Amino acid sequence: MKTILRAVNLTKHFGGLIAVDNVSLDVNAGEVIGLVGDNGAGKSTFIKMISGVYQPDSGEIYFDDQKVTFANPRNARDLGIETIYQDLALAENLDVGANIFLGREIKRRYLGGLINTLDRRKMTNESTGALQRLDIEIPSLFQQVRNLSGGQRQSVAIARSIYWNARVMIMDEPTAALGVSEQRKVLGLVRTLADQGVPVIIISHNMQDVFAVADRIVILRRGRKVGEETAAKTQPDKIVSLMVGAEAVHEMGVIPKELDSNGAKTAS
Amino acid sequence: MSTFTQVTPRVSQKSRAEKLRTIRKIWPWFFLLAMVLVFMVLSKKINNVNFISSRSVQGILVYATQILLIGMAETIIIISGNGGIDLSVHYTLGLSAVISAFIMRALYAANVSPILTIGIGFLGGILICIIPGSVNGWLVSKLKVPPFIATLGMGYVVYGLALVRAKGIQIAEQPPYLGPIGNGSILYYWPSHGVSFFKVPADALPADLAHITPILPNVVLIAMVVAVVIWFILAKTQFGQHIYAIGGNIQAATRAGIPVASTLTRAYILAAVLGGIAGVLWASRFTSGAANAAETGLLMAVAAVVIGGTSMFGGEGTIVGTVIGALIIATIQYGLVVLGMQPYWQYVAVGVVVIVAVIVDQLGRNMEH
Numbered sequence: 041m042k043t044i045l046r047a048v049n050l051t052k053h054f055g056g057l058i059a060v061d062n063v064s065l066d067v068n069a070g071e072v073i074g075l076v077g078d079n080g081a082g083k084s085t086f087i088k089m090i091s092g093v094y095q096p097d098s099g100e101i102y103f104d105d106q107k108v109t110f111a112n113p114r115n116a117r118d119l120g121i122e123t124i125y126q127d128l129a130l131a132e133n134l135d136v137g138a139n140i141f142l143g144r145e146i147k148r149r150y151l152g153g154l155i156n157t158l159d160r161r162k163m164t165n166e167s168t169g170a171l172q173r174l175d176i177e178i179p180s181l182f183q184q185v186r187n188l189s190g191g192q193r194q195s196v197a198i199a200r201s202i203y204w205n206a207r208v209m210i211m212d213e214p215t216a217a218l219g220v221s222e223q224r225k226v227l228g229l230v231r232t233l234a235d236q237g238v239p240v241i242i243i244s245h246n247m248q249d250v251f252a253v254a255d256r257i258v259i260l261r262r263g264r265k266v267g268e269e270t271a272a273k274t275q276p277d278k279i280v281s282l283m284v285g286a287e288a289v290h291e292m293g294v295i296p297k298e299l300d301s302n303g304a305k306t307a308s
Numbered sequence: 309m310s311t312f313t314q315v316t317p318r319v320s321q322k323s324r325a326e327k328l329r330t331i332r333k334i335w336p337w338f339f340l341l342a343m344v345l346v347f348m349v350l351s352k353k354i355n356n357v358n359f360i361s362s363r364s365v366q367g368i369l370v371y372a373t374q375i376l377l378i379g380m381a382e383t384i385i386i387i388s389g390n391g392g393i394d395l396s397v398h399y400t401l402g403l404s405a406v407i408s409a410f411i412m413r414a415l416y417a418a419n420v421s422p423i424l425t426i427g428i429g430f431l432g433g434i435l436i437c438i439i440p441g442s443v444n445g446w447l448v449s450k451l452k453v454p455p456f457i458a459t460l461g462m463g464y465v466v467y468g469l470a471l472v473r474a475k476g477i478q479i480a481e482q483p484p485y486l487g488p489i490g491n492g493s494i495l496y497y498w499p500s501h502g503v504s505f506f507k508v509p510a511d512a513l514p515a516d517l518a519h520i521t522p523i524l525p526n527v528v529l530i531a532m533v534v535a536v537v538i539w540f541i542l543a544k545t546q547f548g549q550h551i552y553a554i555g556g557n558i559q560a561a562t563r564a565g566i567p568v569a570s571t572l573t574r575a576y577i578l579a580a581v582l583g584g585i586a587g588v589l590w591a592s593r594f595t596s597g598a599a600n601a602a603e604t605g606l607l608m609a610v611a612a613v614v615i616g617g618t619s620m621f622g623g624e625g626t627i628v629g630t631v632i633g634a635l636i637i638a639t640i641q642y643g644l645v646v647l648g649m650q651p652y653w654q655y656v657a658v659g660v661v662v663i664v665a666v667i668v669d670q671l672g673r674n675m676e677h
Binding site for chain 1: 544555561
């Protein structure tokens with residue numbers, strides 16, 4: 041499988057605190073990676089380094105086997121590394137097409153470019169195509185986004201990234217604010233993306249979500265990568281104990297084995 | 309795999325939301341109609357006059373021009389959201405009236421040709437407004453001063469400077485051809501002689517004037533042309549779309565790469581220029597310039613914008629709505645005069661209408677969500 045993005049030994053300090061410590065990750069075409077960890081484990085900081093928000097103190101990032109550095113999020117986006125945060129960054133007063141083309145509207149030129157108008161029809165057609173490619177159904181493209189459900193909004197944000205040639209998609213808690221059936225739809229969409237060759241890194245607290253959609257699960261704890269498991273060959277219990285560190289503690293032989301499950305429960 | 313197929317119940321609910329939105333959009337039309345009907349009945353009953361006549365319709369349109377021009381400035385700024393409002397437009401109007409009156413008086417005294425006198429005078433009055441508009445935009449977009457404060461302060465600065473320049477008095481002694489621009493009409497219809505453009509036929513005697521009907525006042529035509537241009541800018545251009553986007557979600561607009569600061573600055577300049585256009589029209593209607601030309605104009609204009617369905621929270625509103633809002637207020641003002649009531653009642657009536665408009669708007673919104 042082709043590796044699209046490769047992060048090697050990324051480290052980030054904030055003052056005396058090591059937020060991310062020597063974390064490496066390969067992102068391959070077609071896979072969904074679940075990035076999990078307790079609060080403060082370094083998930084967000086790690087994501088922000090590969091999306092250009094933070095610059096790593098040491099370590100390298102390779103994109104399509106080329107070494108890259110990002111001065112800002114724009115650099116990362118220009119390569120196709122798209123991040124969808126929980127707030128989705130949609131203008132709720134505008135319709136679906138206007139949101140997909142937000143800031144990059146298609147124009148029609150008149151009088152040699154003296155007067156430019158918005159080509160709403162073309163934007164609507166293109167949006168319809170983008171949504172169809174992802175099997176997203178939205179009752180009417182002319183509705184204000186605020187009248188759409190949470191899952192549909194999430195889909196619009198995803199469709200926008202895909203339309204603008206996302207090569208790697210990073211999603212921060214995509215199911216957090218959704219009802220159960222909408223969660224399933226969004227996870228289905230994540231799978232569709234991966235099947236179309238766009239790898240997805242999904243940050244989540246929700247073990248069920250992670251196991252439902254991820255191929256590989258990467259566990260961070262206190263800034264370090266403490267585990268990388270194939271989803272099909274592991275158990276939620278194991279991931280949780282890695283997240284909270286029960287297994288690590290247990291391996292050092294400090295806590296007797298029979299207290300393991302109790303320890304994990306109290307800590308989570 | 310089909311991702312969003314089981315949403316049928318939601319679909320019907322959403323189309324209901326769309327229907328309500330349509331109703332909310334067209335209700336000002338019904339309100340205007342109702343207003344006209346009320347005045348028709350009352351004026352027939354009380355004064356036994358017909359409220360609807362070519363004279364009264366044109367009178368209403370003239371009343372509406374200034375409200376509309378300032379109202380369009382407010383529409384643009386209020387749509388841009390984030391607390392957007394421009395409390396200086398009526399003072400830029402005054403500034404434009406004073407400056408253009410000064411220029412025209414000087415050029416006329418220097419025997420410059422009428423076309424140049426009017427052209428330079430109007431242009432000077434309008435262009436000077438780019439300065440306060442730019443300052444407003446800079447304060448709001450770069451220094452992040454809340455629009456309410458930035459434009460309130462700038463309004464007083466402009467007002468003060470205009471007063472200083474005019475030494476607190478009206479700038480009269482205007483060229484004789486100025487008044488006919490502001491008070492004349494495009495066509496004059498004289499049943500026995502036909503139609504003539506821009507002026508009363510030269511051979512008409514004072515006794516004939518009662519038979520000559522002026523059609524389409526110049527200021528109304530100018531305001532209509534400006535309204536079409538502003539409608540086009542807001543509804544059809546990328547600049548307009550960006551104003552709506554900024555009003556809807558300024559963070560999303562920024563992240564999407566929309567040049568937020570320059571868009572806002574251009575919006576405030578456009579608003580000030582609209583004030584400037586209203587200012588030169590004022591100068592030509594009253595053949596003078598005065599710093600306090602539109603003292604009560606601002607709040608009437610904001611009222612028109614609100615009645616026209618523009619949301620004070622930003623992101624929503626239309627020029628068509630503001631046109632109707634301006635017509636509703638002008639109908640109230642003119643109607644009260646026809647009924648022979650004290651003109652002060654207009655404030656009471658407009659106040660009530662604004663509050664009713666906002667309540668109806670909120671009801672509609674609550675039902676939508």
